Amino acid sequence: MVRVLIKKQLRELGAFLFQRGKKGTRRSGGTLVLYVLLMVYALCAVGWLFYMMAAELCEPMVNGGLGWLYFAIMGIMAIVGGVFGSIFTAYSSLYRAKDNDLLLSMPVKPSALLLARMTGTYLMSLVFTLDIMVPTILVYNIKIRTGLWMLASEILVTILISIFSLTLSCILGWIIGLISAHLKGGIKRFISVAATLGLLAIYFYVYTRVYRYLQLMVANGDRIGDTVKKTLFPVYHMGLACEGKGMSLVISAAIVLAIFGLIYFALSRSFIRIATTKNSSVKAKYREKTMRSGSQPAALLKKEAKRFTGSTVYLVNCGLGTVLFLIGAAAVIIKGDYLRGLIAQITQVFPATQEVIPLLLAASLALICSMNDISAPSVSLEGKTIWILQSMPVSAWMVLRAKLVFHVLMTAVPGLICAICSSAALGLDFADTALVALFAIAFAVFGAAMGLAMNLKIPNLDWVNEATVIKQSLPVMIGIFGSWLAVLILAGLYFLFGRIMPQLAYLAAAAAIIAAAAGFITAWIKKKGTVIFAEL
Amino acid sequence: MLRIEHLTKQYGEKKAVDDLSLHIKPGEIYGFIGHNGAGKTTTIKACCGILPFDSGEVYIGGKSIKESPLGCKSMLAYIPDNPDLYDFMTGIQYLNFVADIFGVSASRREELIHLYADTFELTEDLAQPISAYSHGMKQKLAIISALIHEPKLIIMDEPFVGLDPKASHLLKEIMRKICHEGGAIFFSTHVLEVAEKLCDQIAIIKGGRLIKSGTMEEVKGDESLESVFLELEENHG
Numbered sequence: 001m002v003r004v005l006i007k008k009q010l011r012e013l014g015a016f017l018f019q020r021g022k023k024g025t026r027r028s029g030g031t032l033v034l035y036v037l038l039m040v041y042a043l044c045a046v047g048w049l050f051y052m053m054a055a056e057l058c059e060p061m062v063n064g065g066l067g068w069l070y071f072a073i074m075g076i077m078a079i080v081g082g083v084f085g086s087i088f089t090a091y092s093s094l095y096r097a098k099d100n101d102l103l104l105s106m107p108v109k110p111s112a113l114l115l116a117r118m119t120g121t122y123l124m125s126l127v128f129t130l131d132i133m134v135p136t137i138l139v140y141n142i143k144i145r146t147g148l149w150m151l152a153s154e155i156l157v158t159i160l161i162s163i164f165s166l167t168l169s170c171i172l173g174w175i176i177g178l179i180s181a182h183l184k185g186g187i188k189r190f191i192s193v194a195a196t197l198g199l200l201a202i203y204f205y206v207y208t209r210v211y212r213y214l215q216l217m218v219a220n221g222d223r224i225g226d227t228v229k230k231t232l233f234p235v236y237h238m239g240l241a242c243e244g245k246g247m248s249l250v251i252s253a254a255i256v257l258a259i260f261g262l263i264y265f266a267l268s269r270s271f272i273r274i275a276t277t278k279n280s281s282v283k284a285k286y287r288e289k290t291m292r293s294g295s296q297p298a299a300l301l302k303k304e305a306k307r308f309t310g311s312t313v314y315l316v317n318c319g320l321g322t323v324l325f326l327i328g329a330a331a332v333i334i335k336g337d338y339l340r341g342l343i344a345q346i347t348q349v350f351p352a353t354q355e356v357i358p359l360l361l362a363a364s365l366a367l368i369c370s371m372n373d374i375s376a377p378s379v380s381l382e383g384k385t386i387w388i389l390q391s392m393p394v395s396a397w398m399v400l401r402a403k404l405v406f407h408v409l410m411t412a413v414p415g416l417i418c419a420i421c422s423s424a425a426l427g428l429d430f431a432d433t434a435l436v437a438l439f440a441i442a443f444a445v446f447g448a449a450m451g452l453a454m455n456l457k458i459p460n461l462d463w464v465n466e467a468t469v470i471k472q473s474l475p476v477m478i479g480i481f482g483s484w485l486a487v488l489i490l491a492g493l494y495f496l497f498g499r500i501m502p503q504l505a506y507l508a509a510a511a512a513i514i515a516a517a518a519g520f521i522t523a524w525i526k527k528k529g530t531v532i533f534a535e536l
Numbered sequence: 537m538l539r540i541e542h543l544t545k546q547y548g549e550k551k552a553v554d555d556l557s558l559h560i561k562p563g564e565i566y567g568f569i570g571h572n573g574a575g576k577t578t579t580i581k582a583c584c585g586i587l588p589f590d591s592g593e594v595y596i597g598g599k600s601i602k603e604s605p606l607g608c609k610s611m612l613a614y615i616p617d618n619p620d621l622y623d624f625m626t627g628i629q630y631l632n633f634v635a636d637i638f639g640v641s642a643s644r645r646e647e648l649i650h651l652y653a654d655t656f657e658l659t660e661d662l663a664q665p666i667s668a669y670s671h672g673m674k675q676k677l678a679i680i681s682a683l684i685h686e687p688k689l690i691i692m693d694e695p696f697v698g699l700d701p702k703a704s705h706l707l708k709e710i711m712r713k714i715c716h717e718g719g720a721i722f723f724s725t726h727v728l729e730v731a732e733k734l735c736d737q738i739a740i741i742k743g744g745r746l747i748k749s750g751t752m753e754e755v756k757g758d759e760s761l762e763s764v765f766l767e768l769e770e771n772h773g
Binding site: 283284285286287288290291292293294295296298299300302303306307310311383384385387388390391392393394395534535 | 581584585586588606607609610612614616618620621622623624625627628629632633634635636637638639640641642645646649650659660661662663664668
């Protein structure tokens, strides 16, 4: 039975990858290749960061007889990475699948259903674990020659780490399930957003200091090793297991599998209760109020805003740029003196830097713009409700325009605030400030148009869980990577033409190129995209 | 009010609707009957401008749905068989959204929402998110949203599925009232007793082709609609 359920779970994933739209036709080979390439690129980019970290730690630690600590540290990172990769979808994948009622009405054991649900979460956790452990093992095997048994041990520990990450994600998913049953939607969303932003803040904090921590770890390896040995013996054995110590491998496996078994047993017992729980918060009663009428564009824009703010997954994954713009604006105001001092120091050593400051600022703003991909899943998110807009007396262009405008408002307005604050903090003159702001606005429109166009070309209205179209869909990935590519191309062009063009003129040209691209894509949406939307 | 002329819609090789022609006049309740997969939903979606069709024409109030889709859509209301509504809105937000799109004035929407929400006993729940609604409540909300912009034509796909007996009864009364006031209703159903009691005209479709249409008397004569339907199904097998 478990095998049938897991097959169904994998088929669901396969359908998402290989099939398109309600007609169920297979995706074209090109689309699939593009998807795989983007996934590989994203994984390689993250994997490269961990490769560099591993390279920093490996040799000094192994030379100091602390090879096990190297694996222990990287292993802990892999556990955190695995949990980070699957936590955001754990609750919805485990407990909120749309076919829960159907499967629970069949002679299916809740434990079997839970195990099948865990497969999806496990795959996410495994991908993130591998992204850290593969570079770890690679660095170790390049720098220190090892045997086949040791390599096998490292692979086995990697599998154990992914199972442990899954276990932690399931525990967190379970806690979210328990809490969310007693909270109102608004409070639930607020807590989720705050928790996600908190996690990201920790991530950025650690990320910016990672090399200092690595150096500290290398310098204090003996002391850290002693502490870990005394207080975290499972971590110690995990490290030793990677170095091929058989007994440590057995101990690690026993601990991980015992914890997984225990948690699986506990979650199986509460699965039906949580999966079928309706929100028990007090229901609000409607009180009649004086109503106000609004225009069609305003109604459509309000609808987009409600869709965005009504979903934590959408809000957190596609609206991070807005938050970063506002935090950035506040940060540059608070740290203005420090920034100016830093720039003065740099320009003393490299006077040419002064000229490229507006360009660097514009590029930074563009990169933050790319973190807002609100429009990229917006067509897919219509899902089974698409009939509402299609049966209403509104043109497809009006609907799509509302999606574009909402994205632009959410990106360009905070982007403009950040551009002005940053320019003021950096002491840019009016012309530079105006061009930086124009560039940021053009990039916001470009991002909105590209994301929407991609979603019209590759829509998915048949999702079971909205997280799949928000987090893992091709339009979202193309939206983000396409924006990065645009910044890279503009940077490349600067190296080609920067010498013959003053930076002010280059920035103006770059803003014009991006604005033209945005205009071209918007015109395509108006002409072809509207036809696609009407026929979805 | 609704004129379907030689409508044909093909999915690949398969003709879902084949040369279908119907005429629904103002003041008429027109029932659309057929087995599962007969082409009812395809026809309905084509009439609402949701599904493009290969050939033929659909006119609403004299306007072609192909030439003037927005003009046609502003005259009609569509209620699907499965009311998938915006889960991220509350009931009242959804009704206001629909009212804004159809340009219903503030005072008129206030009056009509009050009237229909009370009729379907949904007033207290309008502040709830639609995600918390049961299937029946969603169906009621979809019906209210269709009524608040006072359409001249209502097209419904299996409107009685999921409704409790009281709500079904109320809906039938409202349907009659709308037709008395000059509106028209075109709906599909599997419940032949409902069609028999409610409809002025019916059409029976099989394999995308119209096999019988006319007034209730013309179609069934002295027999029950059920026996006529089964007989026609067999003869056209």
